[in-house]
Amino acid sequence: MVKLTDQKGIALPIVLVLIAIMLLLGITVVSVINYDSKTIYSLNSSEQALHIAEAGYNKYLWLLNNDTYFYKFGENEDEGFRIESTYVASENQEWAGYTKAYEKTAYSSGNKLIGYFKVEVTPPTISNPVVGVKSTGWTADSSAYRTIYVEIHKRMFTNYIIFENGEGKGVYFSSDSRIKGPYFSNGDLLAYSGAKFFDFVGYVKNKDVKGVDFAKEPVKMSRLQMPATNSELTVWGYPDNGGYTYTGRTYILLDNKTLKIRQSDGTLSDNVSHPESGVIYIKSDINDRGDLYISGVLDGRLTIIAEGDIYICAKDPTDNTIRNNQKEYNEAYNYQGITYASGDESIPTYENKNPANISDDMLGLVTDNDIIIHNRTNNWPVANDGSVFTAVENLKIQAALYCRTVRMQDLNYFERNNKNLKQIKYIGSRIVRYPSATGFTNGSGYSSDNQFDYRMSYDAPPHFTEPVNSGWEVKSWREVSSQEPLP
Incomplete structure (x- = not known):
């Protein structure tokens, strides 16, 4: 007979081991849960x-x-x-x-x-x-x-030295064109062999640029849409919004930190401070298109919007002294167009992007019509078909221009009289619906020197018109x- 031994002594240690294992597992699970909770x-x-x-x-x-x-x-x-x-x-x-x-x-x-x-x-x-x-x-x-x-x-429109909306028949850049800043066209990119672009170039439709020198390969991009009206800008010219509003033809001399303004009724205001909003609005009425005549030197930031044409003059358009002959006109002070008080050397351009004392002056001229270089009169300052020649050599335009086109008042007059006035030096940005010429290939008129104001790669004059489809x-x-x- 097999004798059974007492197994109580064996069972107890087994139970204790199992309890210990379960306790250890429980502690481990609790620790993992706590760890995961903290992690989560x-x-x-x-x-x-x-x-x-x-x-x-x-x-x-x-x-x-x-x-x-x-x-x-x-x-x-x-x-x-x-x-x-x-x-x-x-x-x-x-x-x-x-x-x-x-x-x-x-x-x-x-x-x-x-x-x-x-x-x-x-x-x-x-x-x-x-x-x-x-x-x-x-x-x-x-x-x-x-x-x-x-x-x-x-x-922004002002991100480009020239922005063309691509309306009308395309115009080729001439072989001697030098575009010293970013360029963009909502239409075709057209340039003759020999033309040179020194910065970014963008276009929307097609290109014909054989033999053209580009700093970077042109980029096909989406359109920047011009607004149907400039109503968002005009409201900043209302007095209630800190602006100035004038009705009818208006003559303005930029006189550094102040303005000299003559209205269509003959009222002359001197030492006018710049508007708080930075915007002047020239509106039309039933008898007057609301043209603006302007020249001078700006010390500050200003945008002027006109419902009519804008005439850029070489001399003071608020001075209505009778000048019926060339000698009398020539004796008037020559402002050479529109310039900044800070001086050319303070404006960052392709040749000097980091001037020692960068300008804080900035002008915007806006119209849905034309910006015109004044060149004829017999009743200064009104632009007409008179025999007094009002254009000057080496005109300067330092501003952002927004318009249908920039043109001469009477371009053919230059050719008929064999007038070579050297160049228009643009420093800033030009936003046009279509381009037009300011001179002829025979040398009469103006050639153009196009310099981008590199501050406009991120800045613009006060409340300047923006693209409809622009966002950050x-x-x-x-x-x-x-x-x-x-x-």
Whole structure:
């Protein structure tokens, strides 16, 4: 017979081992759950901080869409954008007074505080014509911080030395054309062999450019749509909005920081300060198209919109002294067109993109009709078929021009009288529906020297007309350390 031994002593240790294993597994599971919960909490907090940072950027972008130049001095307390600090001249002369950083802003969902964001701004420069937006977001308990840096740019008409809308018959750039700045056509790109483009070139339809010298290969792009009217600009010329409005033919001399203005009824106003809004509106009436005659030197920023034509004069158009012969006209002071008080050397151009003291002067001339170079009269300053020749050699036009076309008052008069006036030196931007000539191949009239004002790669005169389909485009997006300084 097999004798059974007592197994109580064996069973107890087995039970204890099993309990220990189960306890160990339980502790492990609890530890894993706790670890995963903390990880998930951490990830959620981090993602939440990123969401808040992006919300801060999006709010700022919304404000920029309402005001293209909000990045300069913009403040909107209703949206939580209160200026904390501004740039000083020692950081960048051109940025002096611009917004550098906003105070931190609470970010809530309903009545629940989610966290905070803080927005800092890097204004554009000639070498980097984008607005930099640094947005830092953090959770309400400060457990997580995330920072993004986004560079954005808005396509403007003034981004180009010449913008052509492509209306009418295309005109070829001549073989001696030198285009020293970005060029864009809503139509065809047309140039004869020998023409030279020194910067970016864009076009929409077709090109015929055999033998043309390009700094960069031309790029086929989408259209920039011109608005049907300039009504959004004219409202800034209303007195209620800080502008000036004049009715009928108006004569203006830019007299540095002030204006001299003669109205169609003969009323003369001297030492007129620049309008608060920066905009003057010349409107038509039943008997008058609302033409503008202008010349002089501008110290400041100004946009003038006229419902009629705009005549660029070499001499003071507010001076209605009778000048019935050439000698009397020649004795009047020669302003040579329209220039900036800061001087040519202060305007960033292709030859000198970084002048020591960059100009803060900027002029815009806007009309749905023509901008005309004044060249004939017998009743100064009215442009007519008189025998007094009013054009001068080496005319200067420093401005952004928006019009149907830029042309001579009477181009054939130059050829009939064999008048060679050397050149028109444009510094700025020309936005035209179609191009036209200011001279002939035989040398009569004006040749043109086209220089882009590189400030206009990111800036424009006050409330200047914008494309219908223009919006802010993201050029770069990256996440950065919240302590990383602005570029």
